[in-house]
Amino acid sequence: MNAVSRVAIAVSVALSAPAIAAPTAPELPQTAEAIERLQITGERQSGYLVNDQDSASKLPLSIKDTPQTVSVISAEKLKDFALNDINSAVEYSATVNVEQVETDRTYFSSRGFELTNIQTDGLGLNHDYGTTTGRVDAALYERIEIVHGANGVMTGVGSPAATVNLIRKKPTSASQASISTMLGSWQAKRVEADVSGALTDSWRARAVLVADDRESYLDRYATNSQVAYLVMDYAPTTSTLITFGYSEHRNDSDGNLWGALTLYYGDGTPTNFARETNISANWSYWNVTKKQSFIDLESQLSDRWKLRAAYQRTRTDEDSQLFYTYLPDPATGLDPQTGLGLVGYASEYDYDDKQDNFDLYLSGNFNAFGGDHEVVFGVSHARLDFIDSSLYDFTTGNGFPAMPRLEDWDGNTPLPSFTDGLAGSDINTEQQAFYSQARFSLGADTKLLVGGRWNEFTAEGIGYGVDRFRDEQKFIPYFGVTHALSDATTVYASYTETFKAQNLRDRNFELLPALTGESAEIGLKTALLGDKALLSMAYFDITQRNLAVSDGTVMNPNTNAPEVVYRAADGVSSSGFEIELSGELLAGLQGSIAATSFDVDGDALVENYTPENLFRSSLTYQFEQLAALKVGASFLWQDSTSRLQGLVGPSYANAGQPIITEQGAYGRLNLMASYQFSEQLMLTLNANNVFDKTYLNSLLWAQGYYGAPRNFSASLRYQF
Template identity: 45%
Template sequence: MSKKSFTLSKIATLCAVALSTSAFAEQAKDKDIERVSVYGQHHKNYITEQADSASKLGITIKETPQSISVVSRALMDDFSLDDINAVLESTPGVTVEQIETDRTYFKARGFDITNFQVDGLGIPQDGGDVHGTLDTSIYDRIEIVRGANGIMTGAGTPAATVNMVLKKPTYTTQASASASVGSWNKNRLEVDVSGALTDNHAMRAVVTKQRSDSYLDRYATDLTLGYIAYEGQLTDSTKVSVNYIRQSKDADSPLWGALPLFYDDGTATDFDVSTSTAADWSYWNNDNEHIFVELEQSLGTSWFIRARYAHMTNEQDSELFYVYGTPSAETGLGLTGYASEYDYKDQQNLYDLYATGDFSLFGQTHNLVFGVSSADMNYQDSSLYDYTTGNGFPAMPPLEDFEGNAPIPTLEDAYNGSKVEADQKSAYASARFKITEPLAILAGGRYTEWDSEGLSYGNSKVNSSEEFIPYIGAVYDFAENYTVYASYTETFAPQSEQDQTGMALDPITGESKELGIKAQLLDGQLFATFAIFDALQDGIALPDTALSTPDNTVYYAAEGINSDGYELELSGRLTDDLSASFSYSHVDIEAGDDANEGKLVRDYTPEDQVKVALNYQVPVIEGLSFGANYRWQAKTSRVQSNGTIPTVTTQGAYGLLDLVATYQVTERISATFNVNNVTDEKYLHSLYWAQGYYGAPRHYAFSINWQL
């Protein structure tokens, strides 16, 4: 198939023909599609079973042959998981690599998570990093599909897909508000109001305001978030929804880079947890504006078509201060500052059109979804420096003595930056065939074309690639409450690095295999999953030092990174008063002889993680409950470059314990007291980069919550 022949109009025509010529819809008119299934209502709703991020087939997590975790609104509220970093820190098998105060990477199964969605719409992040933080007050739940999810996301990695599901309008009037105060002058206010405008139209609005200083010297943030959602029933069979999000987060004295991790004699640094390299004049402001529109048309009782559109704009404005070098073990001198002005803007337009429903064949009911999607993206950024006044690269005092008083630079020199455009078009189809009553087969595929052009800091981003990603899975109910499953899929990720001939390297390819069991225990009150996985990425670009020159770096496709391991997750209601969520994950990472980055990934990725959340309602005191949230990870390390002295930075195994107490004062008012990092553990946030900084020490928050 040529690229010219692949157009959205032709694909849409094929989909329409398939729908009109199929007898499926006619056979399914008298069948009600089960859009949401709940197996075992969990106390406190810590884990929600509703999730459609993996297939769009309207099937339950138990019926899906992949590992899926859902972080509910209740868990986010109880433990003040106010941003996506905190949510994913509590998610099985996920590591949060917070390299700076306002930039974070996320990993699962040894690979970067690059697929982030809102209500199932999203595109891969170019580098996988999230700037600023995503506040969670507007989300009903966060769905995490671990492993590759090629049918739903197109380009990506075998890590995971994170889908943030927005709160929806309700036709019954409801309102809530929460005001909290906490350590380091943290003040937060959330207001959430929803209700019907008429019998067929409803709206919801959420407003969040947060201001806070920090345990880090000089760092402070100011966040404002507004969300408006509308839903309308235009006819008996036609529904429309519109969602608007506007978030701004201004950060004063943020970290750009972090602390040096070793001295010139190879010994590890050990600063106070509050130490920061940020200048007192530095700032990093992030503004996001997102619009989502969805039109749903029902066809009979079990088929419907959805057309969805999203427009996303992200802007950054910053003046930053980086510190580099290796300090003297005796004097602390030897570091140099590095000032820069950085501005960024991206725009994304996302389209998705699909049809889904049931059909009957050979005495069984089956599920089918097929559709097309498109995404056009562009971004541009710029950097300026100070090479003329002497203030752009000042010599630094020992960090123990640095109070942010770096000289103010004149950032007008050496303009550089990026201007990149990219386009992704896909067609996909997936079906769940009920072979027998206990056996179902899921099969599908996605064809994707990816094109990009432009320059980024002198490096070409020209790339054109196309891939077909297959998916196959099987689910077998071998007993009333027990299911085994297996799945296989592939991945691809475009890359623009060029070889010695000037041609862009082929996309990074990969595959993901998974085998598992899911069980409903304790009369359906406890849900358990166990999964074994094996994932691979191959063809990763690495510099070809033999053929590169000082003016031109060329690349070659290196041997890949292989990741295998297992994950165990249990969630639900253990007794009438005790609910729990528990997970244990183990990962082994291997790399080819030339994939040095793969060896590094293995070192800074913890092999083992344990995550536990508990909530206990005290039976003798009505309205009183206690909770605990615990995360533990194994030792990690990073081999550092320090001349001829071998240097290894090590973060020992550590655990973080958060506690919460909630008391229902009246029918509508409750009070919550949180203590985070109860044991005051000192730890490095991440060894993802050659620098790092410490996590927050013990801190507190108190909130008053009201609900109509």
């Protein structure tokens, strides 16, 4: 029995009986009063409209009063469209583009730039490589908040793309328990349990357990996930709430992609492989285990001042055996007649990291100059230590085998010895910050936000033969202003800067300089339909310097293996518009409709592989005469992209012509229907990509693979 299973059983036994028998919210004066005084916002939402946010500022600002665009993927949307993993969920947001370059490694982008700030309850270090690995389950989270643009006061670093903040599920005062089962295409099976309630008048608890097992439309690819989560809160007084918890997530993948399909033949014609084509070996796997513990203390010191201290500890363990394919002679490329020319490249890769985040801040309000003003002062400390290693096989012939045609590839290749060319990293990084933000009342309707964050970032260690020492400091200013035109409508403007030390290397295997930039935004937010819906419109303008752009593949002299390298592009800019409408749009009609349109300028490669127009809509309708039935549809659309892959080599008649991979504009329609048989029992049916659109997931890399064809799932949920 593995560790996750043992934790799952322990949590289930510990909570199932007392939680269901616990007293309800009215009998919990201590906890209820503490929650009311501390203004905990986690449970205040209705349908697809969420009024409060925890991600853009540590000041108590509603989404309408925040001088940046904020999108929220609510609990109801997650449930309606069976968004059971973070990649699927974030793809439904107004502005984020999910760059699925491999099966188990994902990049995100927004407003034309890489999104590297992914947090949990406001804590988490910027991702140096901008990736998430493994299948990250969404069952732990009540909702997902996305702050569009730079978020320097909250994060201090990162690109001006966006910040994704995963808001954990918290204990509830009312006793509740549910279990759901799901069956889907490609042998997908899922069981999820969620139990919550009060234990005493000052203790509450919640547990979530998940087992998810599924195969894939890709040959040989399958995943198995197990999740266990326990969170408790304790109100020692009516002014203090302590929340603490632990989660463990294990994701095991077999037959995973490392890299993806070669998209062109040597003469420049597209390969057009079948959607199920997979380059992996039959022994390929990538196992990721993440353990996270946290504690959060909030205390109302007086009627005006509140103190919060939060600590989060994350431990990640990744083990993998990977198989990649590449063209050793780009001038000849993949032979258009025989399909030969690829060489396999095997590696055993292990990664372990330890991440600790601590945040302490004091927030409150004061009267001065005839107005009431709000202010926050805080300090934070984050440390990330990681070790990784790569092993190869240069001696047996199994480490770099010649490939057959991919149409004939079944993954059958001998397991390499993985005893050669040991290389890796041992890196320690620290970030310390001091920050402050104030919201001044310039009048009854006008508020000025002024803030800043001083960051010190240090790193030491060796990574694949390169010294990773860095010692950089940066002050990040923030300015914003809001003006209420009426009770329903607010206009705003904001400006901030960005800074991110980079770990990527150039052709000389030297680190790229720090990524810096500025981001400005103006916009309007208005409540509609009696405050049941919110319309947001924004124009943004961004400039980035030293943006990392792929610069091909070269042989690493330390490992004797091919490696992707990067160049620093200067003066890459993005400007455009976003609009989003969310909430109850008509009686019974819940939904969100969002569109983004922008222009990337300054680097042709980035301009071409970035989708500059996005449309996202999710709508559900509950019939008045048949309230048990709900039907819905979502439509995800993006415009065309392309990538210059190089020039046709001299051995072909069309030598010198550019090789361009193109993905035309495409949209995917997804449908859902649910029926509430009783207060306890509900059935939900989902159909994804119902028109069976064939598309490449991403052109961020020179390689790529195809998205999932039409697929279905059915979920049965029982609420106790």
